[in-house]
């Protein structure tokens with residue numbers, strides 16, 4: 248589907264090259280005009296969700312403090328994105344109301360919840376007033392960078408709750424906003440290094456993942472149970488996906504919430520062209536990846552593998568063969584992880600070979616290609632994610648949507664390529680195609696020139 252001049256979606260042949268002369272839209276272009284279908288359900292059922300009161304076309308009309316408006320404009324944002332238009336008036340209204348917000352990858356959810364946290368801080372008090380949890384240290388660091396940029400003209404104090412970031416004997420935290428991962432956050436709260444008495448906002452980014460019992464659910468619940476009970480805490484859950492099995496838990500976790508949801512078929516971003524390549528076997532997958540190297544480095548690329556050892560193995564092999572690549576996964580030590588993602592973010596590395604650890608949330612506008620070297624798979628309940636055992640033959644649709652969402656950020660174009668190499672992986676890809684409702688086009692692996700041509704066209 249693509250939007251016509253009036254902003255309506257019209258079907259186009261998936262994978263077809265855009266008309267000659269069309270250029271990659273700028274960061275603000277598509278999503279601000281976008282008319283993708285958002286459903287708003289208000290906690291107050293008497294209120295009309297379509298009332299202009301619950302929509303904001305400009306940041307001015309939100310009644311924000313000048314210092315915050317300055318921060319927003321300094322980041323280059325001129326108008327709220329579609330999701331922000333609907334979400335911000337609800338997020339900022341008083342009394343504070345919980346929210347469950349779902350919208351495609353890269354549509355500005357982070358900015359929406361960061362602005363909410365910042366706008367609720369009482370800067371005259373040196374106490375922690377907002378907590379934000381994310382599933383990975385990389386994402387926590389990225390969210391923090393948005394807090395710092397947006398809060399640049401305020402007196403906001405921030406602190407991390409991620410592994411190895413606090414000195415062992417550090418005293419109590421007095422920062423207004425603490426961003427971290429659930430394990431470390433629980434730890435700091437238990438030890439009373441974080442004082443919860445003044446907390447007003449609690450945000451879960453990638454909330455479906457954070458609430459999933461098989462993922463980080465238990466730890467997240469522990470954090471919630473330590474929040475103060477003598478005053479309401481606004482709970483905000485955001486993600487691009489909310490699979491059925493976490494929906495009811497999410498509603499209990501954030502009771503009486505306003506809800507913003509996208510139609511299911513709109514979940515994956517229209518600007519991302521999806522392809523697959525038929526490989527003969529595992530070894531052929533590697534060869535194809537090497538063939539693609541020139542294309543992978545046109546912009547920046549992320550290669551997703553199912554296991555850490557695959558990421559390490561192919562990156563070591565490619566490096567030995569003279570191709571500059573980096574690999575990142577959860578078994579590396581924190582300092583190394585930080586250095587690798589920072590190098591990639593700054594464009595010093597162009598190809599990042601990784602696992603699901605950065606499948607969610609990472610926002611690097613220059614990433615225009617994602618390769619699913621291995622398709623994402625579901626894990627058997629209770630097996631714990633990330634290990635080699637317990638993988639099922641079923642594709643993990645949510646992770647797929649998040650992975651390909653690392654490209655095509657904020658209305659840009661991007662392509663994703665899935666490697667399939669046998670009947671099983673082919674069937675898995677077919678299931679992904681069905682579930683996301685978008686065609687995945689075949690690319691010939693024999694003809695490197697044709698392959699390059701087709702991909703370059705898709706990126707135009």
Ligand SMILES: Nc1ncnc2c1ncn2[C@@H]1O[C@H](COP(=O)(O)OP(=O)(O)OP(=O)(O)O)[C@@H](O)[C@H]1O
Pocket residue numbers: 274275323324325326327328331350351352353354355356357358359486487607608609610612652656657
């Ligand atoms: N109103 C706006 N105007 C211009 N750019 C914006 C606006 N809001 C957000 N952006 C930019 O768009 C990009 C994507 O936004 P963001 O990271 O908030 O998306 P997201 O919805 O949280 O994505 P994901 O689901 O992958 O976590 C960021 O680079 C951000 O700076």
